[in-house]
Each structure stands twice: as C-alpha cells, then as structure tokens.
Amino acid sequence: xxxxxxWKELVANAADGKAMHFLGLLSDGNVHSNIGHLIALLRxxxxxxxxxxxxxxxxxxxxxxxxxxxxxVEQLENVLAELKGEGFDYAIASxxxxxxxxxxxxxxxxxxxxxxxxxxxQGLGRSFPSALAAIETYRAETGCLDQDLPAFVxxxxxxxxxxxxxxxxxxLFNFRGDRAQEISIAFDAKEFDKFx
Numbered sequence: 632x633x634x635x636x637x638w639k640e641l642v643a644n645a646a647d648g649k650a651m652h653f654l655g656l657l658s659d660g661n662v663h664s665n666i667g668h669l670i671a672l673l674r675x676x677x678x679x680x681x682x683x684x685x686x687x688x689x690x691x692x693x694x695x696x697x698x699x700x701x702x703x704v705e706q707l708e709n710v711l712a713e714l715k716g717e718g719f720d721y722a723i724a725s726x727x728x729x730x731x732x733x734x735x736x737x738x739x740x741x742x743x744x745x746x747x748x749x750x751x752x753q754g755l756g757r758s759f760p761s762a763l764a765a766i767e768t769y770r771a772e773t774g775c776l777d778q779d780l781p782a783f784v785x786x787x788x789x790x791x792x793x794x795x796x797x798x799x800x801x802x803l804f805n806f807r808g809d810r811a812q813e814i815s816i817a818f819d820a821k822e823f824d825k826f827x
Contacts, residue, residue, distance in 0.1 A: 633675055641800035642679045650683040651676055652795050654751060654814070655804035656729055657686075657703045660694025663734075663807040666703055670710050672804060673721065677714045684719075685793035686711070687751040688726035688762060689733055692777025698770070700777040704762045723762045724793040725750045727782035728775070734810040744813045745826040750782040754791030758784045 632638055645651040653672060656664040669686070676684050686707065690700040707723065715721040727733070733747025749755045759765040765783035769775060785792045795801055801818065805811045817823060 633679075641802065642676065642681060644798070645676070645681045645683070645800045646679075649799045650685060650793060650796070651681050651800040651802070652685050652687060652724070652751075652793070653802050653804055654687040654733070655689060656691055656734065656810075657688040657707065657726075658691035658695045658699070659703075660691055662694040663810060664805045666706065668806070669707070669804050672802065673710060673714060677719060677721070682719055683793070684714075684721045685724040686722070687724055687795070689729045689747075690726060690766070690777040690780055691729060692779075693729065697776040697778075700766050700780070701763060704766065708761075708763070722787075722792050723785050724791065725754070725756070725782070725784050726762055726765070726780075727756075728778045728780035729810070730778040731780065732782045733814050734805075735813050736809040738813065741813065741825040744817055746782055747814060748817050748826070750784060752795045754784050754794040756782040756784045758786040758791070761785060 641651065653669055655669065657666055659666050673684055692698065692700060711721045727750060732750055733744060735743040759768065762785060766780060769780045803811050803815060
C-alpha cells in the first residue's frame with residue numbers, strides 16, 4: 632500500500648501544507664473495515680512527515696456489540712495521543728452512527744450521505760469537546776445504539792477541529808465497497824446532482 636502511487640501522492644499533497652483525513656467505520660468487525668488498518672495508516676502518515684491528520688469516524692454497533700463504540704474511540708484516542716505533539720496535530724474531527732450518516736448503500740438514502748458530507752466537510756452539526764462526550768451525551772439523551780447515534784463535530788476553541796477542505800488528502804479506509812460508493816461519488820464525481 633505504502634509503495635502505491637496513490638499513497639505517495641496523498642502524502643506528498645499533505646506535506647505541501649494540506650491536511651490528511653481518514654474516513655470510515657471504526658470497529659474491528661471485519662465486514663466493512665478494521666480499526667487496525669486505520670491505526671497503521673496513521674502511524675505511517677506520521678512516519679512520512681504528515682503534520683495534520685484527522686479522523687472522521689463512523690460508529691458500528693452492528694458487526695460488533697451494539698454499544699461498543701467507546702472501546703474503539705478510546706483505542707483510537709490513545710494512538711492519536713501518541714502521534715500528536717511537536718508540530719503534529721492528529722485528532723478525531725467528526726463522526727456519527729453508520730445508519731445515520733455517510734454509509735448509505737444502493738442509493739436508498741442520499742440524505743444520509745449529505746448529512747455525513749455536511750458534517751465531515753462543512754463542520755455542520757452538534758458540537759462536542761470530544762467523540763467520547765458526543766457518544767455519552769447522545770446515549771444519555773436518547774438511549775440509542777452506536778449505529779443510530781446522530782452526527783457530531785468535535786470542537787476546539789469554539790471551532791471544528793478540522794473540516795475537509797478543497798485540496799486536502801482524503802482516504803476512505805473501508806475495504807468493502809457498497810457503503811463506500813456514494814460518499815466517494817459525492818467527493819469525486821465530475822457531475823453530481825444528489826445534493827448541493
């Protein structure tokens with residue numbers, strides 16, 4: 632992977648002052664993704680000098696236990712704490728449950744994709760000081776399971792930690808395609824009319 636032209640281009644782009652973003656399902660369910668892949672990508676990005684890397688996490692609760700999100704977020708936060716500092720900013724920027732944001736399939740609900748896009752790209756949505764706070768608050772307020780958690784934006788000093796900006800590097804780390812296609816089209820299609 633790290634020898635591929637795609638990886639090299641994304642790293643070079645991020646080294647040129649842009650941020651690198653990782654978007655995908657945060658679990659080890661092995662149906663759509665594996666958190667181990669995200670952690671390996673983050674560590675390699677740091678090794679190659681990427682200064683700013685942000686995670687946009689989709690919570691599972693379907694291919695893993697229904698309320699296990701905090702375990703995965705804590706695992707990721709520990710890795711990010713290890714990687715940030717000394718000019719490196721590595722953090723969780725946004726997220727939500729897989730059945731609420733981003734991961735639609737078969738063009739059944741473009742509104743779900745739009746909600747994710749607006750959260751990850753525009754930083755729109757309810758904000759929290761951390762992903763852990765978002766999960767705990769939504770659970771206390773609604774009792775919902777991980778896959779149904781509403782979208783959230785992580786804030787720092789009253790602003791989103793990171794929005795996906797034009798020209799940034801973005802890696803969708805899901806390895807299964809069906810729930811990855813629509814958000815990819817929203818980012819990359821030459822002509823797109825599903826939402827503005």
